[in-house]
Amino acid sequence: MFPYIKKLRTLLLAIILCFSSTSIISSQQKWRKQPIRIAVSSSLFELIKDLDPLETIEKSAKKWEEAANVKFEFYISDKKAVSLSDPDGVNLITISPIPENLEFLGKNLSVIPAKTKLFYNRNQIVEADIVLNPYVQFSSDGRFGTFDLETIILHEMGHLLGLKHVFANGSIMNPNLPKNGVYGISQIFLRNLAQSDISQIRALYGTVSESCCAIFKGRISVKNEKGFLLQIWLEEKETGRVEALAPTDSSGSFIIGGIRTGTYKVFVQGTKRNKRIAKELGLVSLEANNTYTFEKAVYAYKIKQPYPEYLGFNGQIAKTAIGISAGRNYLLYIAGKSFLTEKIKVSTNSPYLRVIPETFSIHAFDDEIQAISFGVEADSNLPAGEYSLIFENENGEKTFFVAALISNLQTEVPQNFFIF
Ligand SMILES: [Zn+2]
Structure with a gap:
């Protein structure tokens, strides 16, 4: 049990x-x-x-x-x-x-x-x-x-x-700020701005000295749907770090400012009643002081299987980011109501974070709450930043836990999993 x-x-x-x-x-x-x-x-x-x-x-x-x-x-x-x-x-x-x-x-x-x-x-x-x-x-x-x-x-x-408030787990503007002790650890690693917070504030106020920033705006239209609210975010292509994010309005329009020069993967996620969208939309290269317009049409699919909504660490699950440190291994959880199917995958977009498939373990309960646990290996060169976890079921339906893992250099999060 x-x-x-x-x-x-x-x-x-x-x-x-x-x-x-x-x-x-x-x-x-x-x-x-x-x-x-x-x-x-x-x-x-x-x-x-x-x-x-x-x-x-x-x-x-x-x-x-x-x-x-x-x-x-x-x-x-x-x-x-x-x-x-x-x-x-x-x-x-x-x-x-x-x-x-x-x-x-x-x-x-x-x-x-x-x-x-x-x-x-x-x-x-x-x-x-x-x-x-x-x-x-x-x-x-x-x-x-x-x-x-x-x-x-x-x-x-x-x-x-x-x-x-924003949807990214690792943002200081996440509405679910935890008390110390959630996940069995102090939460003082949250005392810092995530890169997406920095982008947001720079979009409003600009910067003092650096040459910054790019603006990425446009519209994501959902075929045959109206008022489908989406979350858009950018992850650095090379590292997988979350750079910036914004919600769309009811027409699908969005504007994300404060972005540093770089090449980014664009992601979108949203749910409306029994329909859902969660996918990567391609690559963009952005340069400071420029504005880029992005238009895309996407299809929503009918949800066949509930999607997981919780993260877990040290035996507790919640909706708050998990702190990790470079060069260490962690046992993490993803949990939700009746979300498990035959073949499931968990991955990250970062070459510095490896989900270890052999460590997968499934936990099912009578009150419908299910969880999977898995080991994650953080490379010793893992850059400070926020990283997403990706869950995928056998139907290819994805769930992005945006900025679920926080790596910073100020706070050490003890390893909780020993491999080999
Ligand atoms: Zn608040």
């Missing part, structure tokens, strides 16, 4: 959803070019122990500043309350458990670490207030059961800058 999957339901409940709340929705928000001034409520210093909240916030801010042409300034304030209906002209980070803030955080107080309120005026963000949940624990040392403050602030500042 395979004991791990039993944890599925409780684990999914343990995963948090982080919300941003927008007054006006727009896709092209920009702050004005001067530094963004943010008041840090003194409530943070009263309620968050064992770490310096201001120092942590500044670390998160620096990551966005290094990625794009944005600048922050912080000052400490006695202000406590989020602006609910009207902006008050002050950008605020607060954790005070006062009624306004609790009302804004809503009823999922046991699971939401933070929420950001945005006010717009003609597509321009005029104010952003970040409310941290006073009833969850924040830390900086990876302690199990706590949220990493630097990670949460990095995510909320992404909202403050105008970014929305």
